[in-house]
Amino acid sequence: MTVDHRAPPPPSGPVPWDKDFALRLLADMLRIRRLEEKSAELYGAGKIRGFLHLYIGEEAVAVGALHALSSADNVVATYREHGHALVRGMAMGAIMAEMYGKQEGCARGRGGSMHLFDAKTRLYGGNAIVGGGLPLAVGLGLAAKMQGEDRLTTCFFGDGAVAEGAFHETLNLAALWKLPVLFCCENNLYGMGTAIERAESQTDLCVKAASYDMPALRVDGMDVVAVHETTKQAVARMRKDGGPVFVEYQTYRFRAHSMFDAEIYRQKAEVEAWKTRGPIHTFTARLKAEGKLTEDEFLELDAVANTEVDVAVAFAEAGSWEPVEDLLKDVHTP
Amino acid sequence: MTVDHRAPPPPSGPVPWDKDFALRLLADMLRIRRLEEKSAELYGAGKIRGFLHLYIGEEAVAVGALHALSSADNVVATYREHGHALVRGMAMGAIMAEMYGKQEGCARGRGGSMHLFDAKTRLYGGNAIVGGGLPLAVGLGLAAKMQGEDRLTTCFFGDGAVAEGAFHETLNLAALWKLPVLFCCENNLYGMGTAIERAESQTDLCVKAASYDMPALRVDGMDVVAVHETTKQAVARMRKDGGPVFVEYQTYRFRAHSMFDAEIYRQKAEVEAWKTRGPIHTFTARLKAEGKLTEDEFLELDAVANTEVDVAVAFAEAGSWEPVEDLLKDVHTP
Amino acid sequence: MTKKISYREAMREAMHEALKNDPRVFLMGEDVGCYGGTYAFSKGFLDEFGPERIRDTPLSELGFVGAGIGAALGGLRPIVEVMTVNFSLLALDQIVNSAALYRHMSGGQFSVPLVIRMCTGAGRQLAAQHSHSLEGWYAHIPGIKVLAPATIEDARGMLAPALADPDPVVIFEHGGLFNVEGEMGDSWEVDITSAKVRRAGKDVAIITHGGSLPKALAAAEQLAAAGIEAEVLDLRVLRPLDTATIVASVAKCRRAVVVDEGWKSGSLAAEVMARIMENAFYELDAPVARVCSAEVPIPYAKHLEDAALPQPDKIVAAVKGLFA
Amino acid sequence: MTKKISYREAMREAMHEALKNDPRVFLMGEDVGCYGGTYAFSKGFLDEFGPERIRDTPLSELGFVGAGIGAALGGLRPIVEVMTVNFSLLALDQIVNSAALYRHMSGGQFSVPLVIRMCTGAGRQLAAQHSHSLEGWYAHIPGIKVLAPATIEDARGMLAPALADPDPVVIFEHGGLFNVEGEMGDSWEVDITSAKVRRAGKDVAIITHGGSLPKALAAAEQLAAAGIEAEVLDLRVLRPLDTATIVASVAKCRRAVVVDEGWKSGSLAAEVMARIMENAFYELDAPVARVCSAEVPIPYAKHLEDAALPQPDKIVAAVKGLFA
């Protein structure tokens, strides 16, 4: 099947939220953006190492979706999860320190960028195996259901993960057992360098949900309004009916897959066109047009985000290394 | 989803074949039936050991489907594959000797009932990992396509296999790469003791094909006429268009899953009702009604089948054991 | 009071007790429910505990093992039954890349109190795809505990401490043991930390586990007739290995044979030999020998299968070789 | 004439040659085409050989590895690239239950002339899910050959004989070696049967493979400065192991240290020690020691990762321990 890689028109239209809420979501997108821009810089400076996958361009998905959840809900994410951790409530300093490898990091510096964990905010990783989080999410959903908890489990994964057997087994289990799992597919058209039409014989990912008798929704993932409203719908349906829902967020990654990617698999023009749909500036423009945001307010939000980043970096810089003697801590089977 | 386990009315209607062809297919069904009845007896007698999975009740599928192929085509089968091997042209003696564990068996007695192999008839096993044959079939299809061969690969698997990740990855690859693979799903309503509605959230297996953008056909697997005609259609389409086709054969296993199964998971009445749809006696009745078969002719075919079985047993009995010194033969990496 | 029960009944009783005593415990796997358990280990459970807690799964090893991990993370105590170790290959990613890593990788925030049970081993003419003995593979992975109950008592007693363990525990049940019967008292104590001497001896230590234990004991009887008193050590816990007990047996006997149904190269037997090399080299009067499976896919034909696997006579020969 | 090339270029040249010379050869895996190869091993290949023979796959490790097996059965000579050993866990069922078994289980009727390449090892701060060293697992499986090119020459030369082999061959390429450069002549001879002495010595044999080879050589230099002449033996072929060459080195040096980036328990190092136990026990002046990875998921933080892995100073200390 072929897929149109051209960017549709930018998101537009009214924002059906009060100013407060709208600015909170804008602020979160900015926080992610600034955190990641700084991360890229710090990678260049050798402060962050290993694999670093940026979410730049996709912020509307995590922000819009996660604001539709309650704090009792579980979240399972991928290796591209700084945004999810941040929106979920993890301190930026804990994320930055983790990427520095400091013990003040959320996982004592053992996991780095791809493995953000936070029991407090019910973030179960940060999973670097594509599709690896899906079965875990089903299990978390099963536990919630069997224990009679009012708790959804939201699982993020990319278009690339859809080809993995784990996707198939997981969706079937969730639908068969009517588990409260929200499947959030971040379809950014590429899995690393492989365009979706070169990975999927059926590129309409919502059709896949039907093959598990699971309801599916599709939404413009560059539009934080649409993302949030659609996710709210899905969540409401799940809290009422109990079963899983699949949501496809159509989004785009503005940066390379990781810091090692030469990006020879896509045209610069394609990327540039998609940038005109950027979730932050289009949302900003809409808010301004509605009189819900002034340029000063925007600059203020941005400044706050930048300050938070500076504080996080300072926190990470001031952090300490886990003592080497603790290497075997948390392994009980030497 | 719920599934009706009640047996529909038995297959009926005209047989659109000349007598010769019709009798060949009937003969093949009888050959399988008699071979397996004898196998069960020999299992009781301790001549055959390990796992033995009988195909009794499902004969119309292998017979109808495989008669739609050419000898250049590849076949990949499961552990329930005596029938497939036989129809494909493997000597009954080689099958029986294999089940005896004799070196005159098709695999020198190393594989037994679940692992019939035959390079001559392009039977690539006999695979005892549920879903395990599916990726192999895609690879065989890929090889045929890349080498420009006019060769389909037919892969048999059960309804249970549909839940495996291997199914998903395989169908996607075959459809994505437009490979000449015929997916033959033998849906007998159960995977071991698990009824399909307790294994699949979506029990309409043809819907699954759509999720790979693959054409799908469904057919009464108890009706050898329907099986053959539908498979012929699928094969014609594939030889013309090149891509894969999925066929669901709705069938039923009259015996236990294996020789260890107490069959507590299904009602005797359900089994008995399905037996009224038996592929051999319903086809026999239709042929008789049309005047294409007399009782004498039937008895003659049956006698031939029984004789073939007797000869096969004698062959196996007379066979020899592979010398223990040959144990490491065919392993090059000790 | 003792009663005679089979290995199968012992494991069934252990699961029954766990399901009764702890509402967080549930059993999940292929055909554990309606079918009554592939090997009848859970016969009757579905009626007693219902389909929520006796949970039949689709054929989806990766999916339901991963679901077990998630359920453990979510507060339950799942017993996941993988029909056989052969099919567990499909689930290894979840076991190795999730279950085993979560506690350390999350900086100690999360734990996976999961029990995975599976049938292992050959000897029943099930041929190459159904006859693997891969417990040595699992014993290589930090973060999981690996158990191999070889006696009625261990079959009865290992599950409770495994479920109490805060980390993933994999239990390997050898298919050849299921019908073995033995006397079982009303009280027993079974730890999941130590190896155990099953037969005391002084001339040679035969170190083994699982389905090979009865073979080692049979060999010891034959050796006794020949005047060699073999000590038979059952490893029981394959990870972490109880090195001290291994060393004690070896130091006492000064000779050792390791018996392991895994293929020889890279077997668990090799690890036992390495531990002896590291810790008891100077106590040895002869190099340690091993009896493992031949390096070949396990054949169906009985005479070939027998030839491929460790057998009492091969163990006897290996022991005698040490005295030659 | 020699030229300076990197390990990456060497492997790239080897694949290029294979693709040029044999129309049955094709390369298949995630991002081998449009992306130019995850590690740029196949950069430019897509343009040169086209998408049929430089075949990008979906993320479906089980599926495309199985497809490689089927394609080999069907007459082709696939090179299947699995991005890293970590993801190969998803494909193990096909490798162990199909590729490794087919020849024997079919009574010799079918063979699977398949090459699977994958990146292995730690050392690049990729954390627990991306840092496994599981070549020892693969080396346990009869029916497959396991190679570990550690030098430029082996990276250049092992592929051709691997493709010529009638059975599945798995090639492990350590991620830490990709940028290593070295001189390469126009002609070379590389077998896939023998271990090789990379540095001759007489006082201790350091036995290693893959990414640990440079560390072993570095340790040998340090030891030389301290008056200990270490022989460094590169196993190269992990299955079947070249026992004779191992024994020869050990017999000469009478002391040995095995260095292996796998976790210690159940490592390939254990197998090497077992072989020495079986074949060179009486030649030893001290128990063989090993330097392996700590038994912990590999941490991201550099100082912890360094501490978890074999390092030259640990090798030096282990060697010195043998003389204490």
Ligand SMILES: Cc1ncc(C[n+]2csc(CCOP(=O)(O)OP(=O)(O)O)c2C)c(N)n1
């Ligand atoms: C099982 C597995 N295979 C391969 C990889 C290497 N890899 C990491 S991310 C990635 C692409 C995933 O694409 P997608 O799911 O679309 O997520 P995205 O990166 O686009 O957010 C690949 C191939 C992996 N981490 N895990």
Ligand SMILES: Cc1ncc(C[n+]2csc(CCOP(=O)(O)OP(=O)(O)O)c2C)c(N)n1
């Ligand atoms: C991967 C795997 N899991 C489990 C099994 C055990 N097993 C063998 S056959 C079977 C049922 C398969 O059902 P289905 O695919 O419907 O085929 P049928 O037996 O009905 O012909 C099971 C669970 C196996 N062989 N392989």
Ligand SMILES: [Mg+2]
């Ligand atoms: Mg993507």
Ligand SMILES: [Mg+2]
């Ligand atoms: Mg079935």
